[in-house]
Amino acid sequence: MNDKVNADWIAVDWGTSNLRAWAMSSSGTVLAAATSDQGMGRLDRAGFEPALMATIGDWVSGPTIVIACGMVGSRQGWVEAPYATTPCPAMSETLVQAPTRNPDLSVHVIPGIKQVKPADVMRGEETQIAGFLARNPNWDGILCLPGTHTKWVHVSAGEVVSFQTFMTGELFATLTDHTVLRHSVAADGWDDTAFADGLSDAMGRPEKLAARLFSLRAEGLLHGLSGAAARARLSGLLIGAELAAAKPYWLGQQIAVIGAGGLAKTYVDALAAQSAPAMQVQGEAITIAGLTAAYRRLKG
Amino acid sequence: MNDKVNADWIAVDWGTSNLRAWAMSSSGTVLAAATSDQGMGRLDRAGFEPALMATIGDWVSGPTIVIACGMVGSRQGWVEAPYATTPCPAMSETLVQAPTRNPDLSVHVIPGIKQVKPADVMRGEETQIAGFLARNPNWDGILCLPGTHTKWVHVSAGEVVSFQTFMTGELFATLTDHTVLRHSVAADGWDDTAFADGLSDAMGRPEKLAARLFSLRAEGLLHGLSGAAARARLSGLLIGAELAAAKPYWLGQQIAVIGAGGLAKTYVDALAAQSAPAMQVQGEAITIAGLTAAYRRLKG
Numbered sequence: 382m383n384d385k386v387n388a389d390w391i392a393v394d395w396g397t398s399n400l401r402a403w404a405m406s407s408s409g410t411v412l413a414a415a416t417s418d419q420g421m422g423r424l425d426r427a428g429f430e431p432a433l434m435a436t437i438g439d440w441v442s443g444p445t446i447v448i449a450c451g452m453v454g455s456r457q458g459w460v461e462a463p464y465a466t467t468p469c470p471a472m473s474e475t476l477v478q479a480p481t482r483n484p485d486l487s488v489h490v491i492p493g494i495k496q497v498k499p500a501d502v503m504r505g506e507e508t509q510i511a512g513f514l515a516r517n518p519n520w521d522g523i524l525c526l527p528g529t530h531t532k533w534v535h536v537s538a539g540e541v542v543s544f545q546t547f548m549t550g551e552l553f554a555t556l557t558d559h560t561v562l563r564h565s566v567a568a569d570g571w572d573d574t575a576f577a578d579g580l581s582d583a584m585g586r587p588e589k590l591a592a593r594l595f596s597l598r599a600e601g602l603l604h605g606l607s608g609a610a611a612r613a614r615l616s617g618l619l620i621g622a623e624l625a626a627a628k629p630y631w632l633g634q635q636i637a638v639i640g641a642g643g644l645a646k647t648y649v650d651a652l653a654a655q656s657a658p659a660m661q662v663q664g665e666a667i668t669i670a671g672l673t674a675a676y677r678r679l680k681g
Numbered sequence: 682m683n684d685k686v687n688a689d690w691i692a693v694d695w696g697t698s699n700l701r702a703w704a705m706s707s708s709g710t711v712l713a714a715a716t717s718d719q720g721m722g723r724l725d726r727a728g729f730e731p732a733l734m735a736t737i738g739d740w741v742s743g744p745t746i747v748i749a750c751g752m753v754g755s756r757q758g759w760v761e762a763p764y765a766t767t768p769c770p771a772m773s774e775t776l777v778q779a780p781t782r783n784p785d786l787s788v789h790v791i792p793g794i795k796q797v798k799p800a801d802v803m804r805g806e807e808t809q810i811a812g813f814l815a816r817n818p819n820w821d822g823i824l825c826l827p828g829t830h831t832k833w834v835h836v837s838a839g840e841v842v843s844f845q846t847f848m849t850g851e852l853f854a855t856l857t858d859h860t861v862l863r864h865s866v867a868a869d870g871w872d873d874t875a876f877a878d879g880l881s882d883a884m885g886r887p888e889k890l891a892a893r894l895f896s897l898r899a900e901g902l903l904h905g906l907s908g909a910a911a912r913a914r915l916s917g918l919l920i921g922a923e924l925a926a927a928k929p930y931w932l933g934q935q936i937a938v939i940g941a942g943g944l945a946k947t948y949v950d951a952l953a954a955q956s957a958p959a960m961q962v963q964g965e966a967i968t969i970a971g972l973t974a975a976y977r978r979l980k981g
Contacts, residue, residue, distance in 0.1 A: 430932070500899035530861070531897060546895040553859050559855045560848065561830070588887035592926040595830060595846040599800035619891070626892040 388440040395453035398470035404440040421452040447488040451505035454490040464495035472511035512671030517591040522635030533630040535642035565601035569610025579617025587625035687742040692972035704740040721752040729759035751805035754790040764795035772811035812971030822935030827914035833930040865901035870909025879917025887925035
């Protein structure tokens with residue numbers, strides 16, 4: 382078991398599928414970390430407090446402030462934290478307190494951001510954006526946050542000006558899990574050339590995407606396309622289609638891609654192939670920086 | 682129970698999900714019909730004959746010829762019927778006989794068609810194409826066969842010249858069943874205006890498709906887009922993307938859309954909106970016509 386941790390406050394990133402928590406010192410140092418599979422999607426309203434205590438209970442002794450971001454603040458979450466509306470600061474002035482049975486727990490939820498037209502929403506990414514801006518004040522440009530629902534965000538003068546969501550990650554997962562392509566696309570493995578081919582094909586002729594998907598199956602049946610190459614080519618096709626549609630965001634702009642390891646690196650490489658250099662920023666540290674910025678504002 | 686049927690031969694369309702069979706007279710009249718959920722996807726090699734007999738057993742007395750098309754002839758089917766290669770006649774000269782334990786059963790499987798480049802395959806549609814050509818000799822133009830995997834086929838001088846498969850139907854199903862869009866897209870319902878909007882958006886700016894999908898979710902959350910309208914708009918977006926990619930097939934050509942009711946009608950309407958008139962042909966009758974053509978060739 383861990384040694385006893387005396388947290389000054391607790392940072393929480395609570396998404397649809399997972400809950401990640403960090404015991405924090407008042408100066409913003411991470412003292413301990415914990416994760417749980419009790420995502421928002423598995424909980425009803427009464428289930429949030431027990432799920433949180435099961436994850437962070439060891440860190441709580443006496444009155445404790447919890448700062449949380451993500452789907453925990455959605456209508457189906459612990460408490461609804463109404464969206465701020467673009468253009469707006471990444472970090473809302475107003476946190477929303479969640480009801481608790483334990484009087485020592487003081488849980489504050491960070492609102493998401495909405496865009497009226499084109500309609501779009503985010504919950505959780507606003508905290509990463511705030512964390513990025515806390516570390517890079519006066520930064521002006523485009524943030525790309527790859528994931529299940531990848532966000533492209535235009536940031537200027539400390540505000541979120543506009544953003545656009547792409548279902549690329551979820552499309553990749555559902556195509557490989559639930560369609561005929563599951564017979565042709567391997568669960569892992571990679572092929573750089575196949576990725577580059579898919580990317581260049583989708584960037585050059587994005588209107589052909591719908592025609593390319595079944596060809597992965599047919600190439601496997603007729604020409605022995607390997608599962609790893611099919612996987613990389615599918616990724617290239619989908620990310621290429623995203624980059625083609627997101628071009629008004631990234632063309633000629635300063636770009637930072639936020640995320641750990643593989644997927645974010647894939648976006649950086651894909652952008653580089655379009656002569657659009659991007660820096661990669663570690664996602665977890667940025668999330669914690671955003672939650673810390675919210676904590677500091679709360680403490681005044 | 683049905684009255685006793687004395688079939689001269691039996692026509693079978695045996696796909697991944699279903700088995701459909703018709704008791705036929707030697708002149709090509711349908712005497713009875715039966716369906717089963719024992720599709721190829723649920724059967725191992727030894728399971729095909731029992732599944733067939735469970736469906737058509739009442740029609741069999743003495744030696745009986747069965748003509749079958751579809752995935753029953755795939756590598757995972759009853760017997761592999763190797764693909765013919767484009768350009769080729771829709772109806773192969775060579776049927777492949779499946780092994781049977783019952784010596785009265787004589788089962789002949791129609792081969793599919795492959796295209797080497799761009800790689801593509803069909804099994805089952807070749808029989809519909811042959812049926813269409815049996816009823817419309819000398820027809821020259823484009824056949825569209827909507828379904829889980831929609832096929833666009835260039836037919837000329839009685840041959841399949843080239844074809845292309847689109848996963849549009851499967852994409853629609855998996856997006857509405859397995860992604861975040863399941864919260865926003867109704868299981869049924871329709872909205873003609875929303876379909877037309879999606880179609881026109883995807884046709885006009887097909888490179889933006891990847892950006893449009895999540896907006897269905899966001900429009901539902903922020904602006905109350907109804908589930909029926911989201912369903913119609915998603916269909917319009919996906920069929921629009923397909924029509925944009927398939928334009929080299931249908932532009933300026935004579936077009937026939939093969940299929941029953943709703944989906945085929947949707948394609949006809951979508952093509953009409955692009956000033957591309959298409960005739961609609963009932964699918965089941967065409968399948969039976971193709972199986973009948975194969976029977977007649979077998980009987981010489």
